[in-house]
Amino acid sequence: MAAEKTADKKTIGVTSANERVLAALASEGLFASEIEAAKFAMAHAIDSGVARGTTEGAGTKWNVGSVDSDGALKAVVEALFPDETQPYRLVEHLMNEGLRLFDKGDTLPPDVAGVLFATKAE
Amino acid sequence: MLRIKSLHLKDFGAFKGEQAFNLPDEEGVTVFYGENMRGKTTLLNAFRFALFGKIIGRGRRPVSFHDMINWEARAEGARSFEVRLQITHAGAEYRLTRTCRPKSGTDVPAGHDDYVADYYLERGGHILPAQQAALELERILPEQIARFFLFDGELLQEYEDLLHGDTDMGPKISQAIERILGLPTLTRSRDSLKAALDRAEARVALAAQGDQKTREFGNQLQSLVEEREVLTSDLFRHEKDLEALRAKKVAIEDDMRRRERMASLLDKRDRLAGEVAALEESVQKKKDAISKAMAPAWSALIRPQLAAAVTTHRTKEAELQSAVTRAQVLHSLAEGHDEACPTCLQVVSPEAQAKIRALLPQQGQGSREADQRELAGVRRRLDALEAQLAEANPEALRLLWTDLEARKRDIYAKTAEIEEIGKQLTGDAEDELKGLRREYDSVVRQIAALEEGVKATVGKLAANATYRENIQKRLDKLAGGQMEAERRRRDLASRLHDLFKESVDLYRDQLRHRVEADASKYFRKLTTEPDYASLRINDNYGLTIVHRDGSDIPVRSAGAEHVVALSLVAALQNNAQLRGPIVIDSPFGRLDGGHRSRIVEVLPEMADQVVLLVYEEELPPARARDALKGRLRSEWSLERQSARHTELVKR
Numbered sequence: 001m002a003a004e005k006t007a008d009k010k011t012i013g014v015t016s017a018n019e020r021v022l023a024a025l026a027s028e029g030l031f032a033s034e035i036e037a038a039k040f041a042m043a044h045a046i047d048s049g050v051a052r053g054t055t056e057g058a059g060t061k062w063n064v065g066s067v068d069s070d071g072a073l074k075a076v077v078e079a080l081f082p083d084e085t086q087p088y089r090l091v092e093h094l095m096n097e098g099l100r101l102f103d104k105g106d107t108l109p110p111d112v113a114g115v116l117f118a119t120k121a122e
Numbered sequence: 123m124l125r126i127k128s129l130h131l132k133d134f135g136a137f138k139g140e141q142a143f144n145l146p147d148e149e150g151v152t153v154f155y156g157e158n159m160r161g162k163t164t165l166l167n168a169f170r171f172a173l174f175g176k177i178i179g180r181g182r183r184p185v186s187f188h189d190m191i192n193w194e195a196r197a198e199g200a201r202s203f204e205v206r207l208q209i210t211h212a213g214a215e216y217r218l219t220r221t222c223r224p225k226s227g228t229d230v231p232a233g234h235d236d237y238v239a240d241y242y243l244e245r246g247g248h249i250l251p252a253q254q255a256a257l258e259l260e261r262i263l264p265e266q267i268a269r270f271f272l273f274d275g276e277l278l279q280e281y282e283d284l285l286h287g288d289t290d291m292g293p294k295i296s297q298a299i300e301r302i303l304g305l306p307t308l309t310r311s312r313d314s315l316k317a318a319l320d321r322a323e324a325r326v327a328l329a330a331q332g333d334q335k336t337r338e339f340g341n342q343l344q345s346l347v348e349e350r351e352v353l354t355s356d357l358f359r360h361e362k363d364l365e366a367l368r369a370k371k372v373a374i375e376d377d378m379r380r381r382e383r384m385a386s387l388l389d390k391r392d393r394l395a396g397e398v399a400a401l402e403e404s405v406q407k408k409k410d411a412i413s414k415a416m417a418p419a420w421s422a423l424i425r426p427q428l429a430a431a432v433t434t435h436r437t438k439e440a441e442l443q444s445a446v447t448r449a450q451v452l453h454s455l456a457e458g459h460d461e462a463c464p465t466c467l468q469v470v471s472p473e474a475q476a477k478i479r480a481l482l483p484q485q486g487q488g489s490r491e492a493d494q495r496e497l498a499g500v501r502r503r504l505d506a507l508e509a510q511l512a513e514a515n516p517e518a519l520r521l522l523w524t525d526l527e528a529r530k531r532d533i534y535a536k537t538a539e540i541e542e543i544g545k546q547l548t549g550d551a552e553d554e555l556k557g558l559r560r561e562y563d564s565v566v567r568q569i570a571a572l573e574e575g576v577k578a579t580v581g582k583l584a585a586n587a588t589y590r591e592n593i594q595k596r597l598d599k600l601a602g603g604q605m606e607a608e609r610r611r612r613d614l615a616s617r618l619h620d621l622f623k624e625s626v627d628l629y630r631d632q633l634r635h636r637v638e639a640d641a642s643k644y645f646r647k648l649t650t651e652p653d654y655a656s657l658r659i660n661d662n663y664g665l666t667i668v669h670r671d672g673s674d675i676p677v678r679s680a681g682a683e684h685v686v687a688l689s690l691v692a693a694l695q696n697n698a699q700l701r702g703p704i705v706i707d708s709p710f711g712r713l714d715g716g717h718r719s720r721i722v723e724v725l726p727e728m729a730d731q732v733v734l735l736v737y738e739e740e741l742p743p744a745r746a747r748d749a750l751k752g753r754l755r756s757e758w759s760l761e762r763q764s765a766r767h768t769e770l771v772k773r
Contacts, residue, residue, distance in 0.1 A: 029416060029419070030409050030412045030413045030416055031413065031416050031417075031419075032413050032414065032416065032417060036416060036417050036419075036420070039420040040416075040419050040420045040423065042420060043419075043420035043421070043423035043424045044423060046423075046424050046427060047423055047424050047427070071506070072506045072509060072510060075502055075503045075505070075506030075507070076421075076428070076431075076503070076506050076507060076510055078499075078503055079428075079431040079434075079435060079503040079504075079506065079507050080424075080427055080428075080431055113523045113527070115423070116419060116422065116423055116516070116519065116520075116523070117516070117519075117520050117523070
């Protein structure tokens with residue numbers, strides 16, 4: 001268990017509660033894939049100041065190679081979160097937290113344009 | 123000369139109970155003043171109902187008898203209405219009474235079809251038999267020419283169709299004009315003589331068949347005569363069908379005009395639906411474009427954080443680069459690879475080298491490599507950050523999304539408008555209108571086909587006439603005995619027919635010139651435009667305004683149209699075989715005060731007896747009295763008792 005916690009993740013998952021939000025986000029945000037939608041959720045979490053952490057029960061959805069084929073995502077997370085030793089675990093956490101932030105219950109689908117441009121207007 | 127003596131109404135429209143008015147015996151004008159909704163048009167319809175059993179509403183649409191029973195009287199139990207008209211014509215006194223009542227067996231009438239309108243006509247106090255009454259009425263005022271005696275502004279507008287050869291209403295009005303001018307008397311004579319000529323030709327053929335010498339030509343002539351009869355019968359049938367189809371086309375056009383608003387709503391809805399479909403297609407394309415552009419959206423969302431991280435990493439990169447360079451220089455000096463210091467350029471002595479070596483272990487070889495590894499990591503992250511920043515283009519995304527939202531809003535607005543239109547479309551309006559349009563297209567196609575048929579038959583008849591003429595000429599050379607008498611009969615019929623044919627054309631031409639001259643005379647009296655010199659008539663009795671420089675006025679206003687129409691009606695009255703009263707409902711349309719005064723002044727010249735239905739603002743009583751002077755014979759008011767009850771009151 002301790003070994004699992006110290007090694008970075010090879011797969012990234014989404015909690016079952018967040019699956020519904022991910023599907024709605026991908027559709028509403030006109031994303032080409034759920035991976036892109038998940039990255040957007042991650043960015044939303046970062047933008048909202050979500051602290052680093054881990055998400056339990058995320059399961060397995062994608063290999064990290066599918067999510068970050070060129071390592072750019074990892075590099076960016078490392079840049080924004082210095083001293084992070086398990087960037088993909090953090091990526092998974094941020095994705096799930098971002099999706100949770102988008103989950104407003106009955107008000108799905110998420111307001112992608114609102115989030116995207118409200119932030120940029122600041 | 124037809125003259126109205128009195129009109130008696132019972133529960134007719136707004137006129138509750140029994141009401142009546144007499145018209146003075148003297149020539150002149152009687153004015154009825156009534157505000158809107160008081161019953162002026164109803165009064166005009168009272169004359170129509172009495173004479174023809176018809177009631178016409180706006181848009182020339184028949185009005186249901188059920189709606190014409192005075193509403194208050196109906197609430198009190200009345201189930202019928204009646205109009206009685208007392209007139210004089212050709213020295214005789216007539217009393218025409220028409221009553222509308224529920225059909226027998228109808229307990230609770232609910233619509234037009236539940237009623238029947240009967241009439242009886244008395245002459246000199248004696249009721250005429252039904253057939254004779256119908257003939258007398260047709261003689262007194264044929265319905266086809268009623269438009270010149272009973273009219274309103276709407277009817278006057280139809281005369282514009284006479285200018286355009288491509289309308290179906292134009293020929294109908296032209297026929298009515300020729301009817302009032304008396305041309306049918308001559309045309310019927312011409313047609314009788316044509317029938318006589320045809321019979322004479324048949325007799326010639328028969329006579330020729332009885333002689334050995336001429337039998338062959340007689341047989342040929344007989345065949346041609348038979349062919350002509352078939353062709354003539356075809357032509358007659360086609361023309362009758364054509365007339366029926368044209369009437370149907372006019373009726374459909376009327377119906378379509380009445381549903382113009384519905385049609386325009388439907389057209390608008392279809393146009394909006396087309397626009398929505400196009401927008402939906404463009405929205406889909408825009409979504410595809412956004413889908414491609416959204417890949418780097420996550421970077422755009424954290425662009426400020428990325429930019430801040432770039433700054434931090436640049437500083438870190440510079441620090442690390444400096445540490446790594448310093449360590450490299452010290453190492454080089456300690457190892458003696460360089461004799462002089464690269465900074466101060468002084469030779470480094472062995473003692474100094476020893477001191478440097480002493481320093482190095484404290485910093486340690488491992489520390490330099492760690493800095494280099496960290497520097498490489500910082501640069502890797504910096505490259506990634508800059509690549510993401512370069513890709514993140516929030517403005518481009520904003521433009522795409524804004525455009526998408528604008529289109530979606532447009533779709534929403536148009537869809538809402540479509541729904542709104544849907545609410546305004548009543549019941550089966552759409553199906554009915556589509557049905558009407560289909561029917562109209564079908565009638566137009568049938569007319570075109572029939573016209574072709576008529577043209578072909580006319581061509582065949584012309585060829586038949588040429589063949590018959592040739593055979594007649596040959597027969598004439600061989601003729602003798604019985605043939606000679608038949609030939610003389612035929613020649614006489616032929617000459618008479620030619621004479622009447624020519625006289626019809628001549629008379630029609632003369633009539634046109636007379637109508638043109640009289641219409642011009644009235645027009646000059648009616649118009650306030652001094653540059654308008656006259657009117658020019660066309661073959662259909664359509665009138666064009668001619669400027670005093672001789673040129674035509676190609677486009678005319680609704681007001682000018684009105685004045686021209688009144689001029690035509692006045693000219694027709696002047697040249698008509700049948701003279702009678704005119705009853706005009708709101709004749710001024712959009713005419714200004716100057717024109718109104720002139721029309722009022724000219725009214726007594728248009729007919730011996732004029733009944734004018736106006737509202738006071740349209741023709742103030744003072745202006746009427748001033749313009750008509752002694753020719754104003756009586757004035758009446760349509761006075762409101764309630765919304766559903768008007769009383770006729772003499773002023």
